[in-house]
Amino acid sequence: MIKIEKRNDVPMALYFFTPFIAIILTILGGGIIFYILGFNPIEALKFYFITPISNLYGFSELLLKATPLCLIAIGLSFCFKSNNWNIGAEGQLTFGAIVGGGVALLFYNQEGFYILPLVILAGAIGGMFFALIPAILKTYFNTNEILVSLMLVYVSKLLLDYLVVGPWSNPEGFNFPETRQFSDSSRMPLLFEGLRIHAGIFLALAAVMMSWFVLYKTYLGFQIKVSGLSLKTAKYAGFKGKTMILVVFMISGACAGLAGVGEITGPIGQLHRMISPDYGFTAIIVAFLGRLNPFGIIFASLVVALTYLGAETAQIFLQIPKYTGQVFQGMILFFLLASDYLLFFKVKILNLKKNELRH
Amino acid sequence: MYKYFLRYLISAFFLLGLGTSANAEFKVGFVYVGPTGDHGWTYQHHEGRNAVEAAGIKTTFVESVPEGADAERVIRQLAQSGHDLIFTTSFGYMDPTNKVAKDFPNVKFEHATGYKREHSNVSTYSARFYEGRTLLGHIAGKMTKTNTIGYIASFPIPEVIRGINAMTLAAQKVNPNIKTKIVWVFTWYDPGKEAEAAQALIDQGADIIMQHTDSTAPVQTAEKAGVWSFGQASDMQRFAPKSILTSIIDDWAPYYVERAIAARDGTWGQQDTWHGLKEGMVAMAPYNSAMGADLVKEVEQLQKDLASGKAHSFTGPIYDQKGNMLVAEGKVADDGMLAGMSVYVKGVEGDIPK
Numbered sequence: 001m002i003k004i005e006k007r008n009d010v011p012m013a014l015y016f017f018t019p020f021i022a023i024i025l026t027i028l029g030g031g032i033i034f035y036i037l038g039f040n041p042i043e044a045l046k047f048y049f050i051t052p053i054s055n056l057y058g059f060s061e062l063l064l065k066a067t068p069l070c071l072i073a074i075g076l077s078f079c080f081k082s083n084n085w086n087i088g089a090e091g092q093l094t095f096g097a098i099v100g101g102g103v104a105l106l107f108y109n110q111e112g113f114y115i116l117p118l119v120i121l122a123g124a125i126g127g128m129f130f131a132l133i134p135a136i137l138k139t140y141f142n143t144n145e146i147l148v149s150l151m152l153v154y155v156s157k158l159l160l161d162y163l164v165v166g167p168w169s170n171p172e173g174f175n176f177p178e179t180r181q182f183s184d185s186s187r188m189p190l191l192f193e194g195l196r197i198h199a200g201i202f203l204a205l206a207a208v209m210m211s212w213f214v215l216y217k218t219y220l221g222f223q224i225k226v227s228g229l230s231l232k233t234a235k236y237a238g239f240k241g242k243t244m245i246l247v248v249f250m251i252s253g254a255c256a257g258l259a260g261v262g263e264i265t266g267p268i269g270q271l272h273r274m275i276s277p278d279y280g281f282t283a284i285i286v287a288f289l290g291r292l293n294p295f296g297i298i299f300a301s302l303v304v305a306l307t308y309l310g311a312e313t314a315q316i317f318l319q320i321p322k323y324t325g326q327v328f329q330g331m332i333l334f335f336l337l338a339s340d341y342l343l344f345f346k347v348k349i350l351n352l353k354k355n356e357l358r359h
Numbered sequence: 360m361y362k363y364f365l366r367y368l369i370s371a372f373f374l375l376g377l378g379t380s381a382n383a384e385f386k387v388g389f390v391y392v393g394p395t396g397d398h399g400w401t402y403q404h405h406e407g408r409n410a411v412e413a414a415g416i417k418t419t420f421v422e423s424v425p426e427g428a429d430a431e432r433v434i435r436q437l438a439q440s441g442h443d444l445i446f447t448t449s450f451g452y453m454d455p456t457n458k459v460a461k462d463f464p465n466v467k468f469e470h471a472t473g474y475k476r477e478h479s480n481v482s483t484y485s486a487r488f489y490e491g492r493t494l495l496g497h498i499a500g501k502m503t504k505t506n507t508i509g510y511i512a513s514f515p516i517p518e519v520i521r522g523i524n525a526m527t528l529a530a531q532k533v534n535p536n537i538k539t540k541i542v543w544v545f546t547w548y549d550p551g552k553e554a555e556a557a558q559a560l561i562d563q564g565a566d567i568i569m570q571h572t573d574s575t576a577p578v579q580t581a582e583k584a585g586v587w588s589f590g591q592a593s594d595m596q597r598f599a600p601k602s603i604l605t606s607i608i609d610d611w612a613p614y615y616v617e618r619a620i621a622a623r624d625g626t627w628g629q630q631d632t633w634h635g636l637k638e639g640m641v642a643m644a645p646y647n648s649a650m651g652a653d654l655v656k657e658v659e660q661l662q663k664d665l666a667s668g669k670a671h672s673f674t675g676p677i678y679d680q681k682g683n684m685l686v687a688e689g690k691v692a693d694d695g696m697l698a699g700m701s702v703y704v705k706g707v708e709g710d711i712p713k
Contacts, residue, residue, distance in 0.1 A: 057439075061432050161545055165514065166713055174474075175515045175701065175711075176450060177545070194462075196431070267428035274427040274451065312433055315421045316388075316440060322422055323394075 003348045010343055018343055019289050019296070022335035023303060029331050030324070039318055047317045048310035048328075060195035062305050064267060067204045068093070068259035068276070070301035072283035074207045075255025077292040078248040081215070082224040083231065086249060088134065088149030089256040090280025092127040094156040096257020097264050098163065099126025101271040104186035104264070105168060105179055115185040120203070120261050127257020128250045130156065135249035139242040145249075153280070164272055178272035188266040200262030207255055212294040214251075224248060256280060277308075285333050304329060385623045387411055387615075388437035389420040390430070392449035393548060399573030399592040400547065400609070404448045404471075406593075407611030411619045426451025431458060438463040444622040446615065447471065457481055467622050472518065474698075479629050484614060487635030488518065489525040489697070490665050491607035493672040494643060494658055495589050496529030498604055499537075499567045501654050502587055506536045509560025511553055511570040511577050512543050515711045517700045519571050524704045525672040526569065531706055539707045540565055550576035561586055578603055594644035606644035613639055633694065636666040673697065678705045 030048070031041035052058045072089045079086040100123030107115045134148040161177070170180045188198035215221040223244050227234040234241060263275050286304050290297030311325025389408050393401035401422065412418050419442060424433045430452050437445050438459055444467045447456045453473035460468045460478045468481045476483055499508050508530060512519050523541065530537040540563055542556040549572075557568050557580035568581040568588040575598040581588035582599035590596065590606025614634065621627040634640035643662060646655045664670035673692035677685045679702045686692050703711060 057435075064428070165545055174517055174699065177514050263428060267431065269454075272426070272451070274425050277425045277427060277429060308429075309432075312421060312424075312429075312436065316419055316433075316436055319419065 001350045003350050005346045005348060007344055007346050014343060016291060016293075016296070018339040019291060019300070019336060021339050022289070022332055025335040025339075026328060026331040029335070030328055033324070033327065034320070037320065039320060044314060044318055044320060047314045049306060051317070052306060052309035052313045057195060058309065060192070060197040062302060062309060063197050063201055065305035065308055066298075066301040067201050068263055068279045069283050069286045069304055070204045070297055071207055071259040071262070072256045072280055073286035073290060073297045073301060074204070074211045074294060075252035076283060076287040077211060077290075077294070077297060078215075078224060079252045080228075080287060081292050082227045082244060082248050084135075084138075084245055084248055085146045086131065086134065086149050086252050087146050087284070088131075088151075088153050088280070089252065089283055090276065090278060091149065091153035091156040092130045092253040092256035093260035093263075093276055093280045094153070094160055095130035095260075096123040096127030096253075097260030097271065097275050098156065098160055099123060099129075100257070100261035101179065101182075101264050102168075104182040105271075107186060108180050108183055110183060111185045113185070115183070116188070116265065119186050119265060120258065123257045123261030124254040125257070127253040127255070127260065129253070131249040131253025131256070132246065135246050139245050160271070160275070161273055168271065170270075179270050181270050182265065186265055187269060188262065196267050198262070198266040200258075200266050203258050203262060207258070208294045208298060211251075215294070220244070220247065256283075282329065285329055289332060289336060304332070307332075384417060384441075386442045386444075387416055387418045387619050387622075388442035388445040389418065390424050390433055390437070390445070390447045390449075390452060391420060391422045392426060392451070393423060393573070395420070395422050397548060397573055398575055398595065398598070401448070401573075403593050403609040404446070404611055407615040408446075410612035411615050414616050414620065416619050416623065424452075431455035434459045434468075435462070438466045443467065444469065444619060444627070467627050469618060476629060476631065482618075482630050482632070484632035484634075485518075486609055486611075486640040487633055488607060488609070488641055489521045489672050490635045491641045491643060492522040492525040493529040493665060494662055495569055495605070495607065496526035496531075497533055497658055497661055498589075498646075498650060498654065499526065499569070499587075500530035500532070500534035502604065502650065503530075503534070503537070503567050505564045505566045506534065506538060507563070507565045508537060508539050508567045508569070509557065509563070509565030510539055510541045511556045511560070511568070511572055512541050513547050513572050514545060515543065515701075515713075517698060520703065520711065521697055521700045522571055523707060524700065527704055527706050528673065528677065537706065541707065541709055543712055544572060546572065548573045550574040553577050554580045557581060557588075558584070575599075590644060596644060601649075603644075604647045604650060608642040608644055610639055610642045636662060637668070679703065680705055680707065 031045055034041045034044040053062050076086060076089055100119045103122040104119045133152060134145045137143040137148050138145045164179055165177045168179045170178055188200050191197050223239045259279060264271055268275060282304060286297060286300045290300035307325050307328040311322045314320040315322045391401045391404060395401055395405040408418050408420055421433050424430055426449060434445060434447060434455055446469045448471045450472045453470055453475050456468050456470045457475050457477040460481045464480055470483050472485045473483050510523055527539045540560055542559055544552045544556050546552055553572050553574050554576040557577040560568060561584045566586045568577050568586060570577040570591050573592055575595050578588040578590055578595050578599035582602040587604050588599060588602045590603050592609050594606045594608055596603050661670060671691040673686060675686035675690045676688045679685055
């Protein structure tokens, strides 16, 4: 007979160590999969995790890929820490990109230092607004924020589809589903010539600092953490739950909106239907892998970004199917949840005698 | 000073990356927008790649590359890792292809269905799918009982509108009462949406379903409903054996082999290719015997005439929906007009989405 008991004495050090265990297990699991598929596991893992970042260009691509993941996950950490399950970051990213992109298109034939800040601000506000919808519905109408935020993803994606096919499509673009190219004044400045890494990375770093400050140094952060640990305690302490819910969703939405704007004003340079390969969903893995901790999230976003790059490199050099990237992301989450389970619960195998069972 | 230093550092790293991975063997890279198993667009490009491989040239592919920020990195990685010729097989790769081409003047690039050739090492290519549509229109006009043809369209770009018009004109020629009903799904690949669109068209009385999307869902829906259908991009016969009358096949293999050999032998030059039935880039799957021997013979003759140039899909007089003349009697539409086609011909129902 198997008995599962809660552990009372979980050391914090181990709690922050399990993500590393999860990553090591994922690499081992990946090696086994490669071996079964008939590849040399060491070579395959080398192409997966080392080759992509073996030159400066690859390293810049890693940061480029990690930037939106980090931004969104930082925002999500506010929601998740306070027991608010915002699953719709992808929608907030898309809506932020729509609003920011709309402003960029207004200025498509103009130059000026003020344009980019306007575009960024518009993107943040767009994401914030879109996150407020599930927040308001939750606080005032008691709806389930998981469902509402998730369903809104489709709303924003369809809105983007409509805009790039219809009213915002490039008049000189033969009806292809894309807008005009933004003017240079709406583009994120590149940090180095020849590399794609852009100023958006400072937005992500600023978000990390901001979240560390708010979560660990302010009353709001204290409220968020207490609400996450126990809603009843939070109520008993007299915290204004509704305001806090609205605020965490707004922060989360703004971060996702910034991520969207960073993509369209950075590497993409226009609006079209494929602005995000589901960063908003992948960032959920990043947030948990980073233990909802600002600095943990930086690390986690780099690891997850590497699974994307590795999947491409592995296909180019070894013709390993690119979908292994998603397998890796799934394995990371699985091993993380599994090791968490074993961390918080004891599994006991009991040897019972027959007569004991009869009682 | 600092800036120069950094620039040298970066170029040094670039060179390092090149030095470790580049080798002398001639290699061709392919970038796909979908999975190789989509049984439509990407599947056919993959078949083309297999032909290049069979011709003794080493190839590499990367599948399901999103048309967003990731495309440029994948194309650049292929160029960096010693590929000499790179085929980017979706419209959305147009700008990334040209951008990477600028940085790798010694690598040749071939972009499918685009119109930008900003550097001398970029060629573009596409197929005259509309010639196949003409054959489908002829068959549809003869086979329909309800005089209603259902058409599942992706995006209102010239290529798709050209297909709708070519099909409608050919159907009208054999059956003046024909109506073309269109559902725009705004996707290239979404089995759920495509199946819904097919069902909606069948419910509106269409007894022929054709598609300008890539999944097999429409032909399967048609099979279930007991109406006729046509396959798209690859021979979809086995997904709807009773319903499919024929399929338009995109056969990229001869072009890919020819261009790969040209690049290897140093005879590759920039060009804009638009091949059709004549060159074999557009091919037809075997015709369903349910069409009857006479109709099969007719269509085979028309196919030959289109290939030889004796017949043309857009032969005047052609009128738009409002009755304005587009092509005069006895004239044929030129390639410029075909490339920018953005109005429906008379007989198509509805408006082009704006």
